[in-house]
Amino acid sequence: MNSQSTPVHIRLWHREFWLMAIANFLLAMSVYILVPTLPRWLLSTQHLSPMEIGVAMGAFGLGLFLLGMFVSFLVQHFRRNVVCIWAVIAVGALTVLLYYLNEQRFQSCDFQFIVIQRFALGAVFGLAQMVLTSTLIIDTSESFQRTEANHSAAWFSRFALSLGPMTGLLLDRLMGFSIVLLSAVGCAAVAVLLIMMVHFPFRAPQDDVPTVSLDRFFLPHGFPLFVNLQLIMLAVGILFSVVLSEMFYAMMMVGFLAALLSQRFVFRNAEVKSEVVSGLILMIAALLMLITRTQQIVFYAAPAFVGFGLGLIGSRFLLCFIKLSRHCQRGTSQSTFLLGWESGIAWGLGLGYALFYGDSDRAFVTSLVLFVVALVLYNFTHNWFCTHKNR
Structure with a gap:
Protein backbone atom coordinates (compact mmCIF):
# COMPACT_ATOMS: atom_id res chain seq x y z
CA MET A 1 0.00 0.00 0.00
CA VAL A 212 11.98 -2.56 33.44
CA SER A 213 11.09 -3.14 29.79
CA LEU A 214 10.82 -1.44 26.40
CA ASP A 215 7.08 -2.21 26.20
CA ARG A 216 5.09 1.06 25.85
CA PHE A 217 8.43 2.89 25.85
CA PHE A 218 10.62 2.43 22.78
CA LEU A 219 10.38 0.55 19.50
CA PRO A 220 13.94 -0.62 18.70
CA HIS A 221 13.24 -1.51 15.06
CA GLY A 222 11.87 1.99 14.53
CA PHE A 223 15.25 3.59 15.27
CA PRO A 224 15.93 4.92 11.72
CA LEU A 225 12.58 6.73 11.75
CA PHE A 226 13.31 7.98 15.27
CA VAL A 227 16.64 9.50 14.18
CA ASN A 228 15.07 11.14 11.12
CA LEU A 229 12.27 12.64 13.25
CA GLN A 230 14.76 13.90 15.82
CA LEU A 231 16.77 15.72 13.16
CA ILE A 232 13.65 17.55 12.03
CA MET A 233 12.51 18.47 15.53
CA LEU A 234 16.05 19.52 16.51
CA ALA A 235 15.87 22.10 13.71
CA VAL A 236 12.43 23.19 14.93
CA GLY A 237 13.71 23.58 18.50
CA ILE A 238 16.60 25.77 17.32
CA LEU A 239 14.12 27.88 15.36
CA PHE A 240 11.90 28.28 18.43
CA SER A 241 14.87 29.45 20.51
CA VAL A 242 15.12 32.65 18.47
CA VAL A 243 11.40 33.23 17.78
CA LEU A 244 9.69 35.39 20.41
CA SER A 245 6.76 36.67 18.37
CA GLU A 246 3.11 35.96 19.11
CA MET A 247 2.32 36.41 15.41
CA PHE A 248 4.80 33.69 14.44
CA TYR A 249 2.97 31.09 16.53
CA ALA A 250 -0.44 32.39 15.45
CA MET A 251 0.53 31.91 11.81
CA MET A 252 1.89 28.46 12.67
CA MET A 253 -1.64 27.59 13.77
CA VAL A 254 -2.91 28.72 10.37
CA GLY A 255 -0.37 26.36 8.81
CA PHE A 256 -1.54 23.50 11.04
CA LEU A 257 -5.14 24.02 9.94
CA ALA A 258 -4.05 24.11 6.29
CA ALA A 259 -2.13 20.85 6.79
CA LEU A 260 -5.17 19.22 8.39
CA LEU A 261 -7.36 20.19 5.43
CA SER A 262 -4.75 19.19 2.85
CA GLN A 263 -4.43 15.72 4.36
CA ARG A 264 -8.14 15.22 3.85
CA PHE A 265 -8.38 16.66 0.33
CA VAL A 266 -4.91 16.99 -1.27
CA PHE A 267 -2.90 14.04 0.08
CA ARG A 268 -5.85 11.68 0.49
CA ASN A 269 -4.61 9.18 -2.11
CA ALA A 270 -1.09 10.49 -2.60
CA GLU A 271 2.13 8.56 -2.17
CA VAL A 272 3.06 8.13 1.51
CA LYS A 273 6.45 9.70 0.78
CA SER A 274 4.88 12.88 -0.59
CA GLU A 275 3.73 14.28 2.76
CA VAL A 276 7.11 14.27 4.50
CA VAL A 277 8.94 15.47 1.37
CA SER A 278 6.41 18.28 0.84
CA GLY A 279 6.56 19.21 4.52
CA LEU A 280 10.35 19.43 4.54
CA ILE A 281 10.40 21.46 1.31
CA LEU A 282 7.93 23.92 2.84
CA MET A 283 10.08 24.27 5.97
CA ILE A 284 13.24 24.73 3.90
CA ALA A 285 11.43 27.42 1.93
CA ALA A 286 10.40 29.11 5.20
CA LEU A 287 14.00 29.20 6.44
CA LEU A 288 15.26 30.53 3.11
CA MET A 289 12.71 33.34 3.33
CA LEU A 290 13.74 34.20 6.88
CA ILE A 291 17.42 34.26 5.91
CA THR A 292 17.23 36.17 2.64
CA ARG A 293 14.14 38.39 2.86
CA THR A 294 12.94 41.14 5.21
CA GLN A 295 9.56 42.04 3.69
CA GLN A 296 6.58 42.05 6.05
CA ILE A 297 4.87 39.23 4.15
CA VAL A 298 7.75 36.91 5.07
CA PHE A 299 6.87 37.14 8.77
CA TYR A 300 3.40 35.82 7.93
CA ALA A 301 4.22 33.29 5.22
CA ALA A 302 7.30 31.66 6.80
CA PRO A 303 5.61 30.55 10.08
CA ALA A 304 2.56 29.38 8.09
CA PHE A 305 4.90 27.23 5.99
CA VAL A 306 6.53 25.89 9.18
CA GLY A 307 3.13 24.95 10.63
CA PHE A 308 2.01 23.42 7.33
CA GLY A 309 5.19 21.36 7.08
CA LEU A 310 5.16 20.26 10.72
CA GLY A 311 1.53 19.19 10.47
CA LEU A 312 2.22 17.00 7.45
CA ILE A 313 5.44 15.55 8.89
CA GLY A 314 4.02 14.85 12.36
CA SER A 315 0.96 13.02 11.04
CA ARG A 316 2.91 10.91 8.57
CA PHE A 317 5.71 9.94 10.96
CA LEU A 318 3.15 8.90 13.58
CA LEU A 319 1.38 6.64 11.09
CA CYS A 320 4.73 5.22 9.96
CA PHE A 321 5.58 4.27 13.55
CA ILE A 322 2.18 2.59 13.90
CA LYS A 323 2.74 0.65 10.67
CA LEU A 324 6.14 -0.52 11.93
CA SER A 325 4.70 -1.89 15.16
CA ARG A 326 3.97 -5.55 15.56
CA HIS A 327 1.06 -7.12 17.46
CA CYS A 328 0.41 -5.36 20.79
CA GLN A 329 3.06 -2.72 20.05
CA ARG A 330 0.75 0.14 19.12
CA GLY A 331 1.32 1.84 22.48
CA THR A 332 5.09 1.42 22.10
CA SER A 333 4.98 3.08 18.68
CA GLN A 334 3.10 6.04 20.18
CA SER A 335 5.70 6.50 22.92
CA THR A 336 8.58 6.25 20.43
CA PHE A 337 7.06 8.98 18.29
CA LEU A 338 6.47 11.11 21.41
CA LEU A 339 10.09 10.74 22.52
CA GLY A 340 11.46 11.69 19.11
CA TRP A 341 9.16 14.70 18.81
CA GLU A 342 9.50 16.14 22.31
CA SER A 343 13.18 15.43 22.95
CA GLY A 344 14.10 16.88 19.56
CA ILE A 345 12.35 20.16 20.43
CA ALA A 346 13.94 20.27 23.90
CA TRP A 347 17.45 19.60 22.66
CA GLY A 348 17.00 22.07 19.81
CA LEU A 349 15.95 24.74 22.30
CA GLY A 350 18.99 23.88 24.40
CA LEU A 351 21.39 24.16 21.46
CA GLY A 352 19.72 27.34 20.27
CA TYR A 353 20.23 29.17 23.57
CA ALA A 354 23.65 27.69 24.30
CA LEU A 355 25.21 28.25 20.86
CA PHE A 356 23.17 30.80 18.93
CA TYR A 357 21.74 33.23 21.49
CA GLY A 358 21.65 36.71 19.96
CA ASP A 359 22.61 35.41 16.51
CA SER A 360 19.38 34.53 14.70
CA ASP A 361 21.07 34.26 11.30
CA ARG A 362 23.35 31.42 12.47
CA ALA A 363 20.38 29.72 14.12
CA PHE A 364 18.33 29.92 10.91
CA VAL A 365 21.20 28.60 8.80
CA THR A 366 21.76 25.70 11.19
CA SER A 367 18.06 24.83 11.10
CA LEU A 368 18.12 25.02 7.31
CA VAL A 369 21.08 22.63 7.12
CA LEU A 370 19.36 20.17 9.47
CA PHE A 371 16.17 20.24 7.37
CA VAL A 372 18.17 19.57 4.20
CA VAL A 373 20.02 16.67 5.87
CA ALA A 374 16.69 15.29 7.14
CA LEU A 375 15.25 15.48 3.60
CA VAL A 376 18.20 13.62 2.10
CA LEU A 377 18.10 11.03 4.90
CA TYR A 378 14.35 10.51 4.50
CA ASN A 379 14.82 9.24 0.96
CA PHE A 380 16.72 6.29 2.48
CA THR A 381 14.51 6.04 5.58
CA HIS A 382 11.36 5.78 3.48
CA ASN A 383 12.72 2.88 1.45
CA TRP A 384 13.75 1.15 4.68
CA PHE A 385 10.26 1.74 6.10
CA CYS A 386 8.53 0.24 3.05
CA THR A 387 10.64 -2.89 3.47
CA HIS A 388 10.08 -3.28 7.23
CA LYS A 389 6.49 -2.13 7.84
CA ASN A 390 4.14 -4.69 9.39
CA ARG A 391 0.72 -3.19 8.67
Whole structure:
Protein backbone atom coordinates (compact mmCIF):
# COMPACT_ATOMS: atom_id res chain seq x y z
CA MET A 1 0.00 0.00 0.00
CA ASN A 2 1.75 3.16 -1.21
CA SER A 3 -0.88 5.63 -0.05
CA GLN A 4 -2.97 5.91 3.03
CA SER A 5 -5.82 8.12 4.15
CA THR A 6 -7.05 7.78 7.70
CA PRO A 7 -10.80 6.99 7.66
CA VAL A 8 -13.23 9.11 9.64
CA HIS A 9 -15.59 7.35 12.04
CA ILE A 10 -18.08 9.76 13.55
CA ARG A 11 -18.68 7.30 16.39
CA LEU A 12 -15.08 7.78 17.55
CA TRP A 13 -15.93 11.30 18.72
CA HIS A 14 -17.90 10.30 21.79
CA ARG A 15 -17.74 11.97 25.19
CA GLU A 16 -14.86 9.91 26.59
CA PHE A 17 -12.66 10.44 23.54
CA TRP A 18 -13.31 14.19 23.56
CA LEU A 19 -12.33 14.37 27.23
CA MET A 20 -9.09 12.45 26.63
CA ALA A 21 -8.20 14.49 23.54
CA ILE A 22 -8.76 17.79 25.36
CA ALA A 23 -6.78 16.50 28.35
CA ASN A 24 -3.94 15.69 25.94
CA PHE A 25 -4.14 19.22 24.55
CA LEU A 26 -4.09 20.83 28.00
CA LEU A 27 -1.21 18.67 29.22
CA ALA A 28 0.87 19.75 26.21
CA MET A 29 -0.21 23.38 26.74
CA SER A 30 1.07 23.28 30.34
CA VAL A 31 4.58 22.59 29.00
CA TYR A 32 4.61 24.51 25.70
CA ILE A 33 3.36 27.71 27.34
CA LEU A 34 6.81 27.92 28.98
CA VAL A 35 8.85 27.36 25.80
CA PRO A 36 9.39 31.05 24.95
CA THR A 37 8.72 32.57 28.38
CA LEU A 38 10.81 30.49 30.80
CA PRO A 39 14.19 31.22 29.11
CA ARG A 40 13.39 34.94 29.09
CA TRP A 41 12.58 34.80 32.85
CA LEU A 42 15.75 32.84 33.59
CA LEU A 43 17.81 35.37 31.65
CA SER A 44 16.27 38.63 32.86
CA THR A 45 15.20 37.78 36.42
CA GLN A 46 17.40 34.87 37.49
CA HIS A 47 20.48 36.11 35.61
CA LEU A 48 21.44 32.75 34.15
CA SER A 49 23.77 32.79 31.17
CA PRO A 50 22.56 31.63 27.73
CA MET A 51 24.73 28.51 28.12
CA GLU A 52 23.08 27.67 31.46
CA ILE A 53 19.63 28.27 29.98
CA GLY A 54 20.51 25.95 27.12
CA VAL A 55 21.53 23.20 29.55
CA ALA A 56 18.32 23.68 31.55
CA MET A 57 16.08 23.51 28.48
CA GLY A 58 17.94 20.47 27.16
CA ALA A 59 17.59 18.70 30.53
CA PHE A 60 13.86 18.43 29.84
CA GLY A 61 14.64 16.24 26.83
CA LEU A 62 16.81 13.90 28.89
CA GLY A 63 14.13 13.64 31.57
CA LEU A 64 11.61 12.37 29.02
CA PHE A 65 13.47 9.04 28.87
CA LEU A 66 13.79 8.51 32.64
CA LEU A 67 10.50 6.80 33.52
CA GLY A 68 9.57 5.32 30.15
CA MET A 69 11.10 1.94 30.92
CA PHE A 70 8.73 1.61 33.91
CA VAL A 71 5.50 2.51 32.08
CA SER A 72 4.45 -1.08 31.34
CA PHE A 73 5.04 -2.15 34.95
CA LEU A 74 3.16 0.86 36.35
CA VAL A 75 0.04 0.50 34.19
CA GLN A 76 -0.12 -3.23 34.92
CA HIS A 77 0.28 -2.97 38.71
CA PHE A 78 -1.68 0.22 39.31
CA ARG A 79 -4.81 1.71 37.78
CA ARG A 80 -3.63 3.17 34.48
CA ASN A 81 -5.70 6.33 34.82
CA VAL A 82 -4.39 6.85 38.36
CA VAL A 83 -0.78 6.64 37.12
CA CYS A 84 -1.55 9.32 34.53
CA ILE A 85 -3.38 11.53 37.04
CA TRP A 86 -0.48 11.49 39.50
CA ALA A 87 2.00 12.21 36.72
CA VAL A 88 -0.04 15.24 35.58
CA ILE A 89 -0.32 16.41 39.20
CA ALA A 90 3.48 16.21 39.40
CA VAL A 91 3.72 18.38 36.25
CA GLY A 92 1.59 20.99 37.99
CA ALA A 93 3.50 20.73 41.28
CA LEU A 94 6.86 21.25 39.59
CA THR A 95 5.50 24.34 37.84
CA VAL A 96 4.23 25.62 41.20
CA LEU A 97 7.86 25.51 42.41
CA LEU A 98 8.78 28.06 39.74
CA TYR A 99 5.80 30.19 40.74
CA TYR A 100 6.99 30.15 44.36
CA LEU A 101 10.48 31.25 43.30
CA ASN A 102 9.08 34.05 41.19
CA GLU A 103 6.72 35.28 43.91
CA GLN A 104 9.44 35.22 46.56
CA ARG A 105 11.47 37.52 44.28
CA PHE A 106 14.64 35.47 44.51
CA GLN A 107 17.31 37.50 42.76
CA SER A 108 19.21 34.41 41.74
CA CYS A 109 18.15 30.76 41.64
CA ASP A 110 20.63 27.97 41.99
CA PHE A 111 21.47 26.77 38.48
CA GLN A 112 21.50 23.13 39.57
CA PHE A 113 17.99 23.52 41.00
CA ILE A 114 16.63 24.80 37.68
CA VAL A 115 18.28 21.92 35.80
CA ILE A 116 16.83 19.37 38.24
CA GLN A 117 13.39 20.98 38.00
CA ARG A 118 13.45 20.81 34.19
CA PHE A 119 14.76 17.24 34.22
CA ALA A 120 12.05 16.15 36.65
CA LEU A 121 9.39 18.00 34.65
CA GLY A 122 10.48 16.15 31.52
CA ALA A 123 10.30 12.83 33.38
CA VAL A 124 6.76 13.26 34.72
CA PHE A 125 5.51 14.90 31.51
CA GLY A 126 6.91 11.98 29.50
CA LEU A 127 5.25 9.48 31.84
CA ALA A 128 1.90 11.28 31.67
CA GLN A 129 2.00 11.54 27.88
CA MET A 130 3.06 7.92 27.39
CA VAL A 131 0.24 6.59 29.58
CA LEU A 132 -2.29 8.98 28.06
CA THR A 133 -1.45 8.34 24.41
CA SER A 134 -0.33 4.71 24.54
CA THR A 135 -3.03 3.44 26.90
CA LEU A 136 -5.89 5.72 27.93
CA ILE A 137 -6.79 7.17 24.52
CA ILE A 138 -6.56 3.72 22.94
CA ASP A 139 -8.78 2.28 25.69
CA THR A 140 -11.57 4.74 24.88
CA SER A 141 -11.71 3.56 21.24
CA GLU A 142 -12.91 0.46 19.44
CA SER A 143 -10.17 -1.67 17.93
CA PHE A 144 -10.97 -0.66 14.33
CA GLN A 145 -10.89 3.04 15.30
CA ARG A 146 -7.55 3.11 17.10
CA THR A 147 -5.39 4.37 14.25
CA GLU A 148 -7.81 7.24 13.71
CA ALA A 149 -7.89 7.84 17.48
CA ASN A 150 -4.07 8.08 17.62
CA HIS A 151 -4.00 10.33 14.56
CA SER A 152 -6.74 12.66 15.86
CA ALA A 153 -5.49 12.91 19.44
CA ALA A 154 -1.99 13.76 18.20
CA TRP A 155 -3.42 16.77 16.38
CA PHE A 156 -4.63 18.18 19.69
CA SER A 157 -1.14 18.17 21.19
CA ARG A 158 0.20 19.50 17.88
CA PHE A 159 -2.16 22.48 18.13
CA ALA A 160 -0.70 23.14 21.58
CA LEU A 161 2.73 23.58 19.99
CA SER A 162 1.50 26.82 18.43
CA LEU A 163 -1.20 27.90 20.90
CA GLY A 164 0.95 27.26 23.98
CA PRO A 165 3.87 29.59 23.11
CA MET A 166 1.48 32.18 21.66
CA THR A 167 -0.57 32.20 24.88
CA GLY A 168 2.56 32.33 27.02
CA LEU A 169 3.99 35.32 25.17
CA LEU A 170 0.65 37.14 25.24
CA LEU A 171 0.11 36.57 28.97
CA ASP A 172 3.70 37.47 29.78
CA ARG A 173 3.43 40.76 27.92
CA LEU A 174 0.05 41.72 29.37
CA MET A 175 0.10 40.29 32.91
CA GLY A 176 3.56 39.02 33.76
CA PHE A 177 5.34 35.71 34.19
CA SER A 178 3.42 34.76 37.35
CA ILE A 179 0.19 34.55 35.34
CA VAL A 180 1.99 32.43 32.73
CA LEU A 181 2.98 29.96 35.45
CA LEU A 182 -0.51 29.95 36.96
CA SER A 183 -1.97 29.30 33.51
CA ALA A 184 0.36 26.32 33.06
CA VAL A 185 -0.71 24.96 36.45
CA GLY A 186 -4.36 25.57 35.56
CA CYS A 187 -4.00 23.61 32.31
CA ALA A 188 -2.55 20.66 34.23
CA ALA A 189 -5.31 20.87 36.86
CA VAL A 190 -8.10 20.86 34.26
CA ALA A 191 -6.41 17.94 32.47
CA VAL A 192 -6.54 15.98 35.75
CA LEU A 193 -10.26 16.73 36.14
CA LEU A 194 -11.00 15.61 32.58
CA ILE A 195 -9.16 12.31 33.06
CA MET A 196 -11.04 11.73 36.32
CA MET A 197 -14.36 12.16 34.49
CA VAL A 198 -13.71 9.07 32.34
CA HIS A 199 -14.38 5.63 33.77
CA PHE A 200 -11.76 2.99 33.02
CA PRO A 201 -12.76 -0.52 34.07
CA PHE A 202 -10.45 -2.43 36.38
CA ARG A 203 -8.04 -4.86 34.74
CA ALA A 204 -6.38 -7.65 36.62
CA PRO A 205 -2.59 -7.09 36.49
CA GLN A 206 -0.36 -9.56 34.71
CA ASP A 207 2.04 -11.37 37.01
CA ASP A 208 4.93 -11.75 34.58
CA VAL A 209 5.46 -8.08 33.68
CA PRO A 210 9.11 -7.10 34.31
CA THR A 211 9.83 -3.92 36.25
CA VAL A 212 11.98 -2.56 33.44
CA SER A 213 11.09 -3.14 29.79
CA LEU A 214 10.82 -1.44 26.40
CA ASP A 215 7.08 -2.21 26.20
CA ARG A 216 5.09 1.06 25.85
CA PHE A 217 8.43 2.89 25.85
CA PHE A 218 10.62 2.43 22.78
CA LEU A 219 10.38 0.55 19.50
CA PRO A 220 13.94 -0.62 18.70
CA HIS A 221 13.24 -1.51 15.06
CA GLY A 222 11.87 1.99 14.53
CA PHE A 223 15.25 3.59 15.27
CA PRO A 224 15.93 4.92 11.72
CA LEU A 225 12.58 6.73 11.75
CA PHE A 226 13.31 7.98 15.27
CA VAL A 227 16.64 9.50 14.18
CA ASN A 228 15.07 11.14 11.12
CA LEU A 229 12.27 12.64 13.25
CA GLN A 230 14.76 13.90 15.82
CA LEU A 231 16.77 15.72 13.16
CA ILE A 232 13.65 17.55 12.03
CA MET A 233 12.51 18.47 15.53
CA LEU A 234 16.05 19.52 16.51
CA ALA A 235 15.87 22.10 13.71
CA VAL A 236 12.43 23.19 14.93
CA GLY A 237 13.71 23.58 18.50
CA ILE A 238 16.60 25.77 17.32
CA LEU A 239 14.12 27.88 15.36
CA PHE A 240 11.90 28.28 18.43
CA SER A 241 14.87 29.45 20.51
CA VAL A 242 15.12 32.65 18.47
CA VAL A 243 11.40 33.23 17.78
CA LEU A 244 9.69 35.39 20.41
CA SER A 245 6.76 36.67 18.37
CA GLU A 246 3.11 35.96 19.11
CA MET A 247 2.32 36.41 15.41
CA PHE A 248 4.80 33.69 14.44
CA TYR A 249 2.97 31.09 16.53
CA ALA A 250 -0.44 32.39 15.45
CA MET A 251 0.53 31.91 11.81
CA MET A 252 1.89 28.46 12.67
CA MET A 253 -1.64 27.59 13.77
CA VAL A 254 -2.91 28.72 10.37
CA GLY A 255 -0.37 26.36 8.81
CA PHE A 256 -1.54 23.50 11.04
CA LEU A 257 -5.14 24.02 9.94
CA ALA A 258 -4.05 24.11 6.29
CA ALA A 259 -2.13 20.85 6.79
CA LEU A 260 -5.17 19.22 8.39
CA LEU A 261 -7.36 20.19 5.43
CA SER A 262 -4.75 19.19 2.85
CA GLN A 263 -4.43 15.72 4.36
CA ARG A 264 -8.14 15.22 3.85
CA PHE A 265 -8.38 16.66 0.33
CA VAL A 266 -4.91 16.99 -1.27
CA PHE A 267 -2.90 14.04 0.08
CA ARG A 268 -5.85 11.68 0.49
CA ASN A 269 -4.61 9.18 -2.11
CA ALA A 270 -1.09 10.49 -2.60
CA GLU A 271 2.13 8.56 -2.17
CA VAL A 272 3.06 8.13 1.51
CA LYS A 273 6.45 9.70 0.78
CA SER A 274 4.88 12.88 -0.59
CA GLU A 275 3.73 14.28 2.76
CA VAL A 276 7.11 14.27 4.50
CA VAL A 277 8.94 15.47 1.37
CA SER A 278 6.41 18.28 0.84
CA GLY A 279 6.56 19.21 4.52
CA LEU A 280 10.35 19.43 4.54
CA ILE A 281 10.40 21.46 1.31
CA LEU A 282 7.93 23.92 2.84
CA MET A 283 10.08 24.27 5.97
CA ILE A 284 13.24 24.73 3.90
CA ALA A 285 11.43 27.42 1.93
CA ALA A 286 10.40 29.11 5.20
CA LEU A 287 14.00 29.20 6.44
CA LEU A 288 15.26 30.53 3.11
CA MET A 289 12.71 33.34 3.33
CA LEU A 290 13.74 34.20 6.88
CA ILE A 291 17.42 34.26 5.91
CA THR A 292 17.23 36.17 2.64
CA ARG A 293 14.14 38.39 2.86
CA THR A 294 12.94 41.14 5.21
CA GLN A 295 9.56 42.04 3.69
CA GLN A 296 6.58 42.05 6.05
CA ILE A 297 4.87 39.23 4.15
CA VAL A 298 7.75 36.91 5.07
CA PHE A 299 6.87 37.14 8.77
CA TYR A 300 3.40 35.82 7.93
CA ALA A 301 4.22 33.29 5.22
CA ALA A 302 7.30 31.66 6.80
CA PRO A 303 5.61 30.55 10.08
CA ALA A 304 2.56 29.38 8.09
CA PHE A 305 4.90 27.23 5.99
CA VAL A 306 6.53 25.89 9.18
CA GLY A 307 3.13 24.95 10.63
CA PHE A 308 2.01 23.42 7.33
CA GLY A 309 5.19 21.36 7.08
CA LEU A 310 5.16 20.26 10.72
CA GLY A 311 1.53 19.19 10.47
CA LEU A 312 2.22 17.00 7.45
CA ILE A 313 5.44 15.55 8.89
CA GLY A 314 4.02 14.85 12.36
CA SER A 315 0.96 13.02 11.04
CA ARG A 316 2.91 10.91 8.57
CA PHE A 317 5.71 9.94 10.96
CA LEU A 318 3.15 8.90 13.58
CA LEU A 319 1.38 6.64 11.09
CA CYS A 320 4.73 5.22 9.96
CA PHE A 321 5.58 4.27 13.55
CA ILE A 322 2.18 2.59 13.90
CA LYS A 323 2.74 0.65 10.67
CA LEU A 324 6.14 -0.52 11.93
CA SER A 325 4.70 -1.89 15.16
CA ARG A 326 3.97 -5.55 15.56
CA HIS A 327 1.06 -7.12 17.46
CA CYS A 328 0.41 -5.36 20.79
CA GLN A 329 3.06 -2.72 20.05
CA ARG A 330 0.75 0.14 19.12
CA GLY A 331 1.32 1.84 22.48
CA THR A 332 5.09 1.42 22.10
CA SER A 333 4.98 3.08 18.68
CA GLN A 334 3.10 6.04 20.18
CA SER A 335 5.70 6.50 22.92
CA THR A 336 8.58 6.25 20.43
CA PHE A 337 7.06 8.98 18.29
CA LEU A 338 6.47 11.11 21.41
CA LEU A 339 10.09 10.74 22.52
CA GLY A 340 11.46 11.69 19.11
CA TRP A 341 9.16 14.70 18.81
CA GLU A 342 9.50 16.14 22.31
CA SER A 343 13.18 15.43 22.95
CA GLY A 344 14.10 16.88 19.56
CA ILE A 345 12.35 20.16 20.43
CA ALA A 346 13.94 20.27 23.90
CA TRP A 347 17.45 19.60 22.66
CA GLY A 348 17.00 22.07 19.81
CA LEU A 349 15.95 24.74 22.30
CA GLY A 350 18.99 23.88 24.40
CA LEU A 351 21.39 24.16 21.46
CA GLY A 352 19.72 27.34 20.27
CA TYR A 353 20.23 29.17 23.57
CA ALA A 354 23.65 27.69 24.30
CA LEU A 355 25.21 28.25 20.86
CA PHE A 356 23.17 30.80 18.93
CA TYR A 357 21.74 33.23 21.49
CA GLY A 358 21.65 36.71 19.96
CA ASP A 359 22.61 35.41 16.51
CA SER A 360 19.38 34.53 14.70
CA ASP A 361 21.07 34.26 11.30
CA ARG A 362 23.35 31.42 12.47
CA ALA A 363 20.38 29.72 14.12
CA PHE A 364 18.33 29.92 10.91
CA VAL A 365 21.20 28.60 8.80
CA THR A 366 21.76 25.70 11.19
CA SER A 367 18.06 24.83 11.10
CA LEU A 368 18.12 25.02 7.31
CA VAL A 369 21.08 22.63 7.12
CA LEU A 370 19.36 20.17 9.47
CA PHE A 371 16.17 20.24 7.37
CA VAL A 372 18.17 19.57 4.20
CA VAL A 373 20.02 16.67 5.87
CA ALA A 374 16.69 15.29 7.14
CA LEU A 375 15.25 15.48 3.60
CA VAL A 376 18.20 13.62 2.10
CA LEU A 377 18.10 11.03 4.90
CA TYR A 378 14.35 10.51 4.50
CA ASN A 379 14.82 9.24 0.96
CA PHE A 380 16.72 6.29 2.48
CA THR A 381 14.51 6.04 5.58
CA HIS A 382 11.36 5.78 3.48
CA ASN A 383 12.72 2.88 1.45
CA TRP A 384 13.75 1.15 4.68
CA PHE A 385 10.26 1.74 6.10
CA CYS A 386 8.53 0.24 3.05
CA THR A 387 10.64 -2.89 3.47
CA HIS A 388 10.08 -3.28 7.23
CA LYS A 389 6.49 -2.13 7.84
CA ASN A 390 4.14 -4.69 9.39
CA ARG A 391 0.72 -3.19 8.67
